[in-house]
Amino acid sequence: MRIAMFLALCSLALSAQTISVAQLNLWDDAPDKTLAQLWGAAAQNPKSATARVNVSYAFLSQNRLQQAEWAARESLQLDPANARAQLILGWTLAREYRYTAEALDCLHRAASVYPVAHLGAADVLAHQGSLTHARTELQAYVASGAKDYLRAAENWLKLLN
Numbered sequence: 001m002r003i004a005m006f007l008a009l010c011s012l013a014l015s016a017q018t019i020s021v022a023q024l025n026l027w028d029d030a031p032d033k034t035l036a037q038l039w040g041a042a043a044q045n046p047k048s049a050t051a052r053v054n055v056s057y058a059f060l061s062q063n064r065l066q067q068a069e070w071a072a073r074e075s076l077q078l079d080p081a082n083a084r085a086q087l088i089l090g091w092t093l094a095r096e097y098r099y100t101a102e103a104l105d106c107l108h109r110a111a112s113v114y115p116v117a118h119l120g121a122a123d124v125l126a127h128q129g130s131l132t133h134a135r136t137e138l139q140a141y142v143a144s145g146a147k148d149y150l151r152a153a154e155n156w157l158k159l160l161n
Contacts, residue, residue, distance in 0.1 A: 115145075
């Protein structure tokens with residue numbers, strides 16, 4: 001009972017559901033392009049993983065999760081090492097409440113480039129019941145120097161200790 005209540009508190013504290021997609025900071029300069037423009041760019045460059053990941057991010061921003069997942073998977077077929085695509089796929093899977101090994105793997109692969117991926121990984125791990133590993137991910141986020149969710153991550157760490 002205590003663990004179930006604790007997991008509920010953790011998932012409310014900070015999760016892929018509560019972190020703004022805009023905070024993922026996937027563009028150096030956030031484009032003002034519409035989804036149609038991004039989709040057009042992807043159609044013109046069918047072998048461009050970057051174009052596909054931009055479409056995926058736009059879908060994720062609109063909470064069109066199945067389409068975001070599909071576009072991220074296409075991007076990863078073109079470039080398996082693309083950290084942005086890894087982040088979007090892992091994040092999308094968590095937003096779909098699919099706290100799977102695949103989601104965790106994607107988030108781990110993205111974390112060296114996008115520290116916010118540690119928070120997504122902590123969310124997945126907490127839902128899997130692996131609180132020690134969730135704590136490790138939160139500590140990695142804090143150690144990264146990222147500031148967007150620092151206070152929330154520190155508060156979540158206090159709950160886990």
